[in-house]
Amino acid sequence: MSETEQNKHPEKESATSRRSLLNKLWILLGIVALAELIGLVFAFFKPRMKRISKAERDAIIVAGPLDSFLPDTVTAFVRGKFYLARLADGGFLALSRSCTHLGCTVPWVAKENKFICPCHSSEFDITGEVISPPAPRALDIYQITIENNIVRVNTSKRKKRSEFTSGQITYPKNT
Ligand code: FES
Known part of the structure; x- marks a missing residue:
């Protein structure tokens, strides 16, 4: 799409950038959820800490x-x-x-x-x-x-x- 065509449809461009932002947000949330899941699995399998030294x-x-x-x-x-x-x-x-x-x-x-x-x-x-x-x-x-x-x-x-x-x-x- 040429620059002239883009300028003709500013609402289309704005929707595309919103969709892209939402996609990035979902990816970020997915990474956070995955990190938490890994942390939980690690905590479950990690040997229990000794209570006394x-x-x-x-x-x-x-x-x-x-x-x-x-x-x-x-x-x-x-x-x-x-x-x-x-x-x-x-x-x-x-x-x-x-x-x-x-x-x-x-x-x-x-x-x-x-x-x-x-x-x-x-x-x-x-x-x-x-x-x-x-x-x-x-x-x-x-x-x-x-x-x-x-x-x-x-x-x-x-x-x-x-x-x-x-x-x-x-x-x-x-x-
Ligand atoms: S009486 Fe025990 S140290 Fe003096």
């Missing part, structure tokens, strides 16, 4: 079966650096081995039924409560979970506390 998983120490801890006993765990104390009433506390005075490792002295710090002689009872200063506060604790009769201690977060309270004890569900 490897470091967090490693920080969870499997202490062992419930029955392997007798009431009124303290068990030391080298990995995780904590003591698992089972109280006389069957409850559990996971205690940090670090003295709250200046951080020395505090051993459990079974024959005296208490923790005695070798550095400045602070003493703590089985709950980690201070019974003799200079330690300014109770031993730190870790979170315990008991599932299917297995005791686990999460050593990723050490919780500071000023003193022992009964709310810090973890009990087996059927006790």
Whole structure:
């Protein structure tokens, strides 16, 4: 069509350019829909993301079966650096081995039924409560979970506390 002919039919030209614009719009919408579909398919087949990191998983120490801890006993765990104390009433506390005075490792002295710090002689009872200063506060604790009769201690977060309270004890569900 010559220029003179086009100028003769401006409405025809305008309809053609509108159709072309609509076609482009449809193509664009098709691309967006296809991209979304690909994203959905990818998300469906992609392996599920791990909810906890490897470091967090490693920080969870499997202490062992419930029955392997007798009431009124303290068990030391080298990995995780904590003591698992089972109280006389069957409850559990996971205690940090670090003295709250200046951080020395505090051993459990079974024959005296208490923790005695070798550095400045602070003493703590089985709950980690201070019974003799200079330690300014109770031993730190870790979170315990008991599932299917297995005791686990999460050593990723050490919780500071000023003193022992009964709310810090973890009990087996059927006790
Ligand atoms: S570090 Fe334990 S009493 Fe000083």
